[in-house]
Amino acid sequence: MTKNMQAAIACSPWAPSQINDQPKRILVMRHNCFGDLIATFPYINSLRTQLGSDVEIDLVVCDIYSHLAEHIGLFDNVIKLGGGFNTKKRFVFSLAKIPYLLLRNYDVVLDLQNNKISRITRYLLGKKPYTEFDKYSPLPAGERYRKTINAVGITPVELDTHYQTHFPGNCNDLLTAHGWQGEKYVILNPAGAYENRNWPAENYIAFAKLWLENINDATQFVFLGHSERIGNAVNIVQQALPNSVINLLDMTSETEAFEIVRKAEFMLSEDSGLMHMAWTTGVKTIAMLGSTRADWTQPLGKQVDFFSSSDLSCGDCMQPTCERGDNYCMTRITPPMVLAKYTALTAAQTNGG
Known part of the structure; x- marks a missing residue:
């Protein structure tokens, strides 16, 4: 499918009966990955809010991604699939x-x-109303989740980042x-999975200094996630700004990270699960997507903006390394450009944009 084509959503719509005008039990299947699972939450939240507690909503998810789903208050039951990253084992489970x-x-x-596992599961459950995720249309994942849920015809859902859950x-x-x-x-979240989704650590330092000089000189900068992935970058930033960095690498559960993220003033992030956690909780977010396809991955909402590579002839390549050899889609982004985008975003919100 080319980038300007949209796929039809496969579905068998819900048809209210004289007995039930809304379903009593709904099964959601989203097995992986963490960022994609999180991107479903605002739309399940909208569905949950409209249907109320009388309707039960269950989730089937891989056990390695289940912790936040179990505690976010959207699901009555979280059914965990074992097998981790092994597809064959996951199928058996x-x-x-x-x-x-x-x-x-x-x-x-x-x-x-x-995917094959979810489609087989659906087949074995028998013929019933269903809707199937549109994987390939050139739309942000969140928008494709919204359209997929709406296609089944229960009730229209929208982006709803106002969760009622408060974690212990x-x-x-x-x-x-x-x-x-x-x-x-x-x-600050330098957690892009590949080198051409990474912004240099020196740029995070320069951005933090600009923020302290121009926005709020008392601001502290929090790092979350895993030291295995971002430890080197965080150490460089912390050495340059020892009094302004809060290093929480390897110290938080998914629920703790969720709470810390949704209380943040702002997140500057590469393409990662925490980036999705920010926009899906209504936090002001600027994402730097690098080689990732922006039409699939961009954050949504009035409180977000992003840098992409879509304007480049080599952009949206989805490759782990840069064929040019210079990671231009990330290195061309300067700290003043990021601060300017943040300032424009804040002004738009202040003016009701």
Whole structure:
């Protein structure tokens, strides 16, 4: 499919009966990955809010991505598939869950995964209203989730980032224990998976200095995630700005990270799961997408903006390394450009844009 074509959404719409004007039980399938799972949450949140607590919504998800789903308050049951990253093992675990899923007797299936395992699961559950995720249309993932859910015809859903869940524990204590002084904080997230999705650590330092000089000199910059991926970049930034960095690498669960992210003033992020966590919780976000296809990955909402490579002849290449050899789609972004985009975004929000 070319980038200017949109696919039809495969579905069998829900048809209200005289007995039930809305389904009693809905099954959502989104097995992986973490960022893609998070991107479904605002639309499931909209569905949950409109249908109320009388309708049960279950989720089938890989166990390695289940923790946040279990605690976010959107799902009545989270059915976990074992097998980790091994597709064959995951398939066996999915077959083992079929008797339980049949007993649940779902009225509607929302297949937001659309892979061989989810399609086989849907087939084994028998003929019933369903909708199948549009994987390939040149639209942001969030918009494709919205359209996929709406295609089944239960009730129209929209982007809803206002979650009612409050997780146990106090993330303020964790922040304070690592030097937080109580001011609004900014999250910097140099967690792009590949080199041509990475912004140089020196640019994060320069951006932080610009922020301190022009926005708020008391701001602290929080780092979350795993040291295996971003530890080197964080160490460089922390050495340059020792009094302004809160380093929480390897210290948070998914729920703790979620709470810390949604309380942030702003996130500057490469393409990663935390970037999706920010825009899906309504946090002001600027994403630097690098080689990622922007039409699939861009964050959504009035509080977001992004840099992409779509204007380049080699842009949106989805490659792990740069054929040019200079990572131009990321290195051309300067710290003043980021600050200017943030200032414009803030002004638009202030003016009601």
